[in-house]
Amino acid sequence: MKTMKTAFALCTILLGFLSPTIEGIAETTQLSGTTNGIGVENGQASEDITQGSNVIDSKSTRSVGYIDENPKEESSNVSNETNLALTNPVHENQNKTTKALNEKSWLATELDENQAFIDATVVAVNKTESEIQKSDLELIKNLVVTGASSIPEKISDYITLESLYVSDGTVSSIPDGLYSLNKTLTNLGLRNNHFIVLPEKLFDDSFWIGKSNGLTLLLDNNQIVSDVPNNTGSAGMLDFNSRNNMLEYFNKTDYHNNPQGQLMYQGGTPTINVPVGYDFKANTPDTTNLSLYVTNAGYQSLFPGHEFVYYDDGSSSVIQNGVATHSGSGKIWVKSKFSTLTNPFARTQIKVNVETPAVIGDVTAKYVDTDGKKISDDVVKSGNVGDAYTTEQKTIAGYTFKEVQGSATGTFTDQAQTVTYVYTKDLIAGGDVTAKYVDTDGKKISDDVVKSGNVG
DSSP, X not given: OHHHHHHHHHHHHHHHHHHHHHHHHHHHHHHHHHHHHTTOOSSXXXXXXXXXXXXXXXXXXXXXXXXXXHHHHHHHTOOHHHHHHHHHHHHHHHHHHHHHHHSOOHHHHHTTTOHHHHHHHHHHHTSOGGGOOHHHHTTOOEEEEESOSOOOXXXXXXXXXXXXXEESSXXXXXXXXGGGGTTTOOEEEOOSSOOXXXXXXXXXXXXXXXXXXXXXXXXXXXXXXXXXXXXXXXXXXXXXXXXXXXXXXXXXXXXXXXXXXXXXXXXXXXXXEEXXXXXXXXXXXXXXXXEEEETTTEEEOOOTTOOEEEEOOXXXXXXXXXXXXXXXXXXXXXXXXXXXXXXXXXXXXXXXXEEOOOOOOOEEEXXXXXXXOEEEEEEEEOOXXXXXXXXXXXXXXXXXXXXXXXXXXXXXXXXXXXXXEEEEEOOOBOOOEEEEEEOTTOOEEEEEEEEOOBOO
16 A cells, blocks of 8 residues: 555656646647648648748747747837838838839830720730830730720831721821831721721822732721722722721722711701802801711711811702802702712702892981081992891091981891981181172272181
């Protein structure tokens, strides 16, 4: 019994001695399991994670108790200065990012911030916008742009460009920079934009020498009215698609089977009333409801850049050289200012009713003195009822203007009107008149009488 008590005491002492070590092993096992719980499954943690944790030093043989206490002590001793040093790199990176966002890239500056072309260039080069330089543009052979409002002048930087497709935007003009690509450019797509006129240079096959027969143009769904040359069936001419424009000449033979749009008034042909003498050349047409009718699409609103004029083709008997000569019914063309006279798509006829002028009363200007005596010729004015008239005050020698009776300006009516300008006579001292009284011998028989007065 005494022996058993002695053995039990020794075991108790031994367990007391080993318990810190056993506890440490148990805690180490628990921590190791926690680490595995955040993704370290194969016993391999990255060096960054291990070093950044500040919890477990894999090379240390210190007890867990020592490891737990030391970081707490170190953490409590970190100064504000040290904290700032640790966070400054983060703020510095954020500042750099903000600065980069605020600064325009070379590409944005070069292309005048034309975002549609910037985006297309980024795709073509497969680099970020900030990385792209001029040398990258010089290697691009194909560029596809959508939603642009213009083509940048520095399109000339794309010196090896063979195909340029600019669609679904509001582009309406060609920059001079495009012409510098005449040795490389073979395809130019301008579909679904806002073109009304195109320069003749685009259709000069001798200028575009990128390929033997000039430039291939895709122009459909604009509103082009300008004089594009006739290339139908002509060898060596340009190939272009011109669907849904207003072109006198268009490629009827290509696979698109190109219909043209037609200028017309939505809601039917209008009738206008004008008086005899109306000069159409001096007036502009009413464009209310004027539209482009497109097959299978209906009426389309006209682009703002259009301008229209009247055109007299000589077929109306009541209109001669653009002037309504006498009353009756007739017709006149409304056409695009930029189209040819013979273009059937860019013009539409309207009805004209030339009205006989209403019976009018003349306006007579009279010029009299204060006694009502006529001192200058009358001036008679004539015009259509409702037209404005103006009479003039004259300068008459020997008289000074006093007043006007009636309306010096106004409108013609169906009644005669009179405007009277009244003048006062200027006073000029005249020579005296002397009356003498004598007998037959010439002898004075009474006093002279002297009369004085103004000239006249």
